[in-house]
Amino acid sequence: MPCLSTTSVSSFCRTARGGSDRSRGSPCETSAVHESVCPRSRCGSALVLVLTVLGTLLIVLTYLLKEAAGSTRLARARLDRERAYALTAAAIERALQRLADDDDLLTDHLREPWAQPERIETPDGDLIETVIEDEQRRFDLNNLAVIPGTHPMLPPSDLVVDLLRFCGDSDPQPRVAALKDWIDADMDGPYELEFYIQANLPSRPPNAPLLSPDEIVFVHGFSSKWWHRGGAEGASDHCPPARVMTVLPSPHTHPVPVNLNTAPEELLLVLFGPGQRQLVNLVCTLRDTAPLRSLEPLVAVAEPVRALRLWAYVDVRSEWFSVHSTATTPRVRVHVHALVHRTSDGVVRVVRWDRGR
Ligand SMILES: [Ca+2]
């Protein structure tokens, strides 16, 4: 706002009059009227105030714009992620159908249609990769819940001891005993509820089959690294237990057998026992040529006493499978794992659904 200071005008005029007579009167007054003369301090304060307000507005506006952009990005990322999950869910549904369409439910092997990976690229640049794995290619730790009946069979804990030793555990008995007591229905054993109370451990044995490998960490004696690394202390230079063992969450009145058509050779070596290399070689040779459709070809070669006690743990067909599906879109990558059970008449159901990264 223009301002006029009398003092300033007077001072201005006196200076003008001091110069010459021609400048007396009018020139001075004209100058005094039309010149706006402000104190420097007040003009400066107004300017600072205006700049401060403008600066604040600019900061608020920038913040709001960034917030809006961030919200938009989050919403788009969420949308991309959900779309990718929908792609994996559709792929898993197709995989379940392939399992149900298996035209030979008495034999399962890696040349069947269900075992072939599916790879789909969409026009939008998405890639969906899906694979079905036979879970019975590995030994089910929940077999520890089985009580050997009148039929001759190896105690499941004997096989688990051999497997833990194979995975680098030099003294596996105490850990297997703890795992067995955790899983079996009874409360008779050295590592049942009383042990956990007296040892002041936070976990309690459910006396039921494991729900997933993640549960093993709560069992006395098992480290968090054990499942993926092996060894009593989770050392990395051993066969990972996850390679030769699995966890199939269901009631176990009899063992869930290992499928000889899909099991890795090292698991066969452990199962068949010392001195049975010839039997392992026979299995590998036979299944390379054609899938095993029964245990009959093995009987003549197997060590009879152990074989008789082992047959309950091996088979040539499977009921448990894992479906892994990964969707890679231009902006996100997601993975879903479904643990699947297929009944002997081909009915397929999802038992566990893990929505991963
Ligand atoms: Ca089949």
Ligand SMILES: [Ca+2]
């Ligand atoms: Ca128990």
